[in-house]
Amino acid sequence: MALTVAQLMDALPESEDREIEELAVADRVADPRSLASMWPVPVGRFHRLRLLGTLQAKIGAAYLFHWVRGWFRNAEENKRLLAETHWKTALRVLDSMTYLRGAVMKLGQMLATLPNVAPKEFIEALDCLYFQAPPMHWSLLRELVHNELGDDPENIFASFDKQAFAAASLGQVHRARLKTGEDVVVKIQYPGIARTIREDMRNLALFMLPSRLNRDWDCLKDQVDDLCLRMEYETDYEREASTQEAVRKLFSEDDGIVVPRVFREYSTSRVLTMERLDGVHLDEFMATNPSDDVRNEFARKLLRSGYRMSYTGRLMYADLHPGNFLFMPDGRLGLLDFGMVVPIEGEFWELMRRMDRGFSTGVQADRINGIKEWSWITDERQDAEPLRLLDQFTDWTWRSRSTIGEYDFCDEAEFRRGIDLFLALLRTRFARGRSQTLSISRLNFGLASFLYRLKAKVAVLPIAEQEVRATGWDRSEYALRCDA
Amino acid sequence: MRITTEAKAAMRLKIVETAKLLFAERGFEQTTTRDIAQAAEIATGTLFNYFPTKEAIVQELVDEALRAAEVRLSEQTSSSAGTDLEVSLDEELFAIVAAGLRALKPLRTYLSALWQTVFSPLASATDDSDSFRARHLECVSSVLVRHGFSADVAPNVLQLYWTLYTGVLVFWTSDKSPKQEDTLALLDQSMRMFAGWLIAERPPSRRKKSSA
Numbered sequence A: 001m002a003l004t005v006a007q008l009m010d011a012l013p014e015s016e017d018r019e020i021e022e023l024a025v026a027d028r029v030a031d032p033r034s035l036a037s038m039w040p041v042p043v044g045r046f047h048r049l050r051l052l053g054t055l056q057a058k059i060g061a062a063y064l065f066h067w068v069r070g071w072f073r074n075a076e077e078n079k080r081l082l083a084e085t086h087w088k089t090a091l092r093v094l095d096s097m098t099y100l101r102g103a104v105m106k107l108g109q110m111l112a113t114l115p116n117v118a119p120k121e122f123i124e125a126l127d128c129l130y131f132q133a134p135p136m137h138w139s140l141l142r143e144l145v146h147n148e149l150g151d152d153p154e155n156i157f158a159s160f161d162k163q164a165f166a167a168a169s170l171g172q173v174h175r176a177r178l179k180t181g182e183d184v185v186v187k188i189q190y191p192g193i194a195r196t197i198r199e200d201m202r203n204l205a206l207f208m209l210p211s212r213l214n215r216d217w218d219c220l221k222d223q224v225d226d227l228c229l230r231m232e233y234e235t236d237y238e239r240e241a242s243t244q245e246a247v248r249k250l251f252s253e254d255d256g257i258v259v260p261r262v263f264r265e266y267s268t269s270r271v272l273t274m275e276r277l278d279g280v281h282l283d284e285f286m287a288t289n290p291s292d293d294v295r296n297e298f299a300r301k302l303l304r305s306g307y308r309m310s311y312t313g314r315l316m317y318a319d320l321h322p323g324n325f326l327f328m329p330d331g332r333l334g335l336l337d338f339g340m341v342v343p344i345e346g347e348f349w350e351l352m353r354r355m356d357r358g359f360s361t362g363v364q365a366d367r368i369n370g371i372k373e374w375s376w377i378t379d380e381r382q383d384a385e386p387l388r389l390l391d392q393f394t395d396w397t398w399r400s401r402s403t404i405g406e407y408d409f410c411d412e413a414e415f416r417r418g419i420d421l422f423l424a425l426l427r428t429r430f431a432r433g434r435s436q437t438l439s440i441s442r443l444n445f446g447l448a449s450f451l452y453r454l455k456a457k458v459a460v461l462p463i464a465e466q467e468v469r470a471t472g473w474d475r476s477e478y479a480l481r482c483d484a
Numbered sequence B: 001m002r003i004t005t006e007a008k009a010a011m012r013l014k015i016v017e018t019a020k021l022l023f024a025e026r027g028f029e030q031t032t033t034r035d036i037a038q039a040a041e042i043a044t045g046t047l048f049n050y051f052p053t054k055e056a057i058v059q060e061l062v063d064e065a066l067r068a069a070e071v072r073l074s075e076q077t078s079s080s081a082g083t084d085l086e087v088s089l090d091e092e093l094f095a096i097v098a099a100g101l102r103a104l105k106p107l108r109t110y111l112s113a114l115w116q117t118v119f120s121p122l123a124s125a126t127d128d129s130d131s132f133r134a135r136h137l138e139c140v141s142s143v144l145v146r147h148g149f150s151a152d153v154a155p156n157v158l159q160l161y162w163t164l165y166t167g168v169l170v171f172w173t174s175d176k177s178p179k180q181e182d183t184l185a186l187l188d189q190s191m192r193m194f195a196g197w198l199i200a201e202r203p204p205s206r207r208k209k210s211s212a
């Protein structure tokens, strides 16, 4: 089912503002500092849309539209028309969300190369799926700090860097020093962006998936709602601070895993002040040509941190991208960014227990049982193909965990297999599954791509088996033995 | 009996301070000139000698606050002069307005009394040169000059700026977002838009090579 870009463009709904289109001004001004880039560029359908003004972004939207429309192929005419109207509105909402610019463009770039997407493109696209707030100058930061913390930064902190040290998705990160001497980073949100995102998410969810088609469609809707909810979580720094403190408690010095301490007196829902960790990101770390031992030790720490969070903390780290990990010079692994962490509780926790039985053994019969429960698979004929793909995809996801001995994460063909299975699943439009399915897929891909880039070759099983003990589950019947 | 200038100034101050308290306590709308006179223990007629209307008192309060802000801003600018960080045009304009907003904060809810006069987009250039509008635009002009625009900035440019500025003020006084954060975003975007437009409109000869 390879689609050409032209076919995709045709799938985009017709714009309704013909008359205004005439007013559109092209990129008259070359000065990049001007706002010309925000002005509409007349290039056909939906050219008044700002966010979707680039070809890549249009491809992203068109692909999504094409995909959604496929759901309605067999629906009644009136349902289909209604859906298209809603979809157009959703597109408009989406378009006003300029803080998604980077994400939409990257996704479009990737989708444009489907189905031949390479692991590298896939990984890059995953990395970019976050918000992008406008940059803030010092005068704006001063006002924000004054509003949030009650005084100017130069009075509150012993020192405060005027230049941002890193971009955060909702704002930026600045280095500072407290009057008590601690080196900290201060993460500050662009004013009002949290509220804007929350409102947009609600609108989007409202318009995008309003109709009831069938069971699969309802599941998809649950998953999108879940995604929106988690994006909302990410906008609340107070919530993030609490999670960060909870995760910090999960690790002791021996683990070699650190979560920065939060300074509550200097934090609000818009400002997060925390201990500064010394370290570099994955790419920079790899550029130093670290030895196998050093790389694998970091990989083990990464895996341990994930399992510790799930099994002891009952928290899922849904945003596993390389910007959130610091390779510290003393060999410790620094964990950052707890905005997207979701609690695993109630029924979800129970499911986790049953899925442990289903997936951790690596035995196909167990796996099939697990998948059937997770995705409500029936014995009907149309479920046979999704079941086959899900089985393979789940096997791919869990294989490292059930392998006795070392597992090689940098096998490109194996990574590619995962992507292909994922895309094949997308094409079946099979969407039945729990609301957490999307987060879990993202987590698994994030983990796989991180370890792939880290060129890791480690035994996962002993770490997982050690960490899962914290759950107190009775696993005597099925647990894999590992003599590590 | 002649009243000395000092006594006059003291009386003005007393009235203004009393009004400030009453506005804060009861709200601007609920406070009458008679209330103010009573609280200041003077005759209403005396009050009118100093301030013909309640709005005139607000104007005095605003003027006082903004003059303080102007002083603070110039101190701030001179203290950061010499640092190597280049400040962009939109940031400088932002800083001017933000300093004013901070100073006006205690008066935020009754600034609307001045929409028709001091803060009207139509406030005319014929006002005396010491008016707030004149001082503010003077400050903006000098920033523009510093950023390479000719000293005789077109009046339309300043009028456009003033319209944006008063628009932000109006928005601010009724901004219900937490800590009026939406105003900061609006101000940031307005100033970026204004600076971006201005730079784009600059005659080609004056534009930087890189943008050609």
Ligand SMILES: Nc1ncnc2c1ncn2[C@@H]1O[C@H](COP(=O)(O)OP(=O)(O)OP(=O)(O)O)[C@@H](O)[C@H]1O
Binding pocket: A130, A131, A166, A167, A168, A169, A170, A171, A173, A185, A187, A260, A274, A275, A276, A277, A278, A323, A324, A336, A337, A338, A339
């Ligand atoms: N405690 C810290 N010590 C050192 N660097 C930090 C710290 N916190 C954040 N950073 C730096 O700032 C960057 C962004 O921080 P963080 O990931 O928390 O922001 P975010 O808004 O969640 O952004 P994103 O969603 O892109 O991850 C990090 O990648 C890291 O480089």
